[in-house]
Amino acid sequence: MFRQVLYHSRATREMRAEDLRGLLAQARDLNQTHDVTGFLFYIERHFIQCIEGAQADIGQLVDNIRADARNTAFSILFDRDVPTRAFIDWAMGYRAFAVDDLRDEPGFHNIHRAEDLDALATAGNAVFDLMRSFYAANAGRGF
Numbered sequence: 013m014f015r016q017v018l019y020h021s022r023a024t025r026e027m028r029a030e031d032l033r034g035l036l037a038q039a040r041d042l043n044q045t046h047d048v049t050g051f052l053f054y055i056e057r058h059f060i061q062c063i064e065g066a067q068a069d070i071g072q073l074v075d076n077i078r079a080d081a082r083n084t085a086f087s088i089l090f091d092r093d094v095p096t097r098a099f100i101d102w103a104m105g106y107r108a109f110a111v112d113d114l115r116d117e118p119g120f121h122n123i124h125r126a127e128d129l130d131a132l133a134t135a136g137n138a139v140f141d142l143m144r145s146f147y148a149a150n151a152g153r154g155f
């Protein structure tokens with residue numbers, strides 16, 4: 013069994029491209045060491061990330077991210093045991109969106125402004141499905 017966690021948090025300040033690159037490089041490096049896989053969305057100062065791996069590794073990682081000064085208002089959307097990983101090829105997939113990009117996606121029709129994104133706390137499954145559809149289209153081609 014693997015532990016799979018999806019959480020939502022807010023960036024404490026605007027993340028520039030180089031900040032996001034640095035965060036991702038660090039995450040991918042550490043995740044390779046700990047055999048953690050997953051997917052990170054960055055949507056107008058909101059993070060939504062799925063992380064999956066061994067129970068203890070994910071527990072530690074949740075604690076690390078929750079305490080990380082780069083984000084705040086950390087909230088878990090789901091935390092479950094799964095028999096297989098959803099993102100097995102990716103030490104950390106990544107996509108950045110604007111709210112506008114999401115409007116036509118199922119489950120996101122009521123999101124019109126960045127402030128509405130806090131509603132994602134109730135839309136965990138829609139976010140996860142969107143991550144899975146990106147993964148299905150891109151797995152095998154790297155991140």
Ligand SMILES: Cc1cc2nc3c(=O)[nH]c(=O)nc-3n(C[C@H](O)[C@H](O)[C@H](O)COP(=O)(O)O)c2cc1C
Nearest residue numbers: 038039040042043059061063076077080082083104
């Ligand atoms: C939004 C966000 C996502 C992160 N994702 C990961 C990740 O997938 N893997 C990881 O090891 N660290 C990730 N980090 C970094 C951790 O918070 C932490 O800096 C890292 O695990 C190293 O912790 P340590 O210096 O205490 O060992 C993320 C941080 C933020 C703000």
